[in-house]
Amino acid sequence: MSERTAVEPVQACPIAPVVDLVFSRWTTPILWTLNEYGRQRFVELERRIGVITPKVLTQRLRQLERDGLVQRTYFPEVPPRVEYEITDLGRSLAPLFHSLAEWSPNLAKVEESRAHYDTHEPPHRRP
Amino acid sequence: MSERTAVEPVQACPIAPVVDLVFSRWTTPILWTLNEYGRQRFVELERRIGVITPKVLTQRLRQLERDGLVQRTYFPEVPPRVEYEITDLGRSLAPLFHSLAEWSPNLAKVEESRAHYDTHEPPHRRP
DNA sequence: CTGTATCCCAAGGGATACTG
């Protein structure tokens, strides 16, 4: 047969797995809070994040625990106490978060672009 | 009244807006492909990304265009030609992607952690 | 080629209530 594809399909970009791990829903605020405020209890996390429900917070914490980014410690007291802490592996994401934060000022340009896009005639688009 | 909250609620972590912008579904592979292979046509993007449907690709490209991360250029020919290119603003994300890629080797540790988690008795958990 | 238009569907998240 002839050369079929001048363009070879690329399954996924190489950073996709990391993105899935670190930037799936709720993981960023959780990790950021744990990194910022240190070891804390379930209810503290819940309050700091503000809008998350306990069900979802539990789900995410379990996932992060399984992934080795968060350490869970149980104290058999009454009332029960559980503390969550970011691990060394989790902390190794700090430079990444730092990069994110450093890019933040560019959000202003994004806002500009959106405003321009929304107020001008679009380039050619189908009727 | 008394001091109510020793723990102040935090709406969201400061990097959340950037995360929403850059790491929403499909945006990473699209930006990465544009950054890696340069200016290209719709169908090239479609093939390189591999599994995305035209509907979703269009949606994402429009969003990225509005956000100022991607530039769309229309050529009134027959058949029609449209080329997409990453903008300077989009390219300014490259260091971020680089940080991601640098962290990738740690995925092995994540895998280890998962394997350990799945094969061992969990710490205290409700019956 | 470059998209649009529909229909559909599951998956995940919110709300709420409850337990050890």
Add this chain to the structure above:
DNA sequence: CAGTATCCCTTGGGATACAG
């Protein structure tokens, strides 16, 4: 306090067909 258990419901993505 630290979760579980249900129910519900939106949202977004896949499949498909079609148009300029």
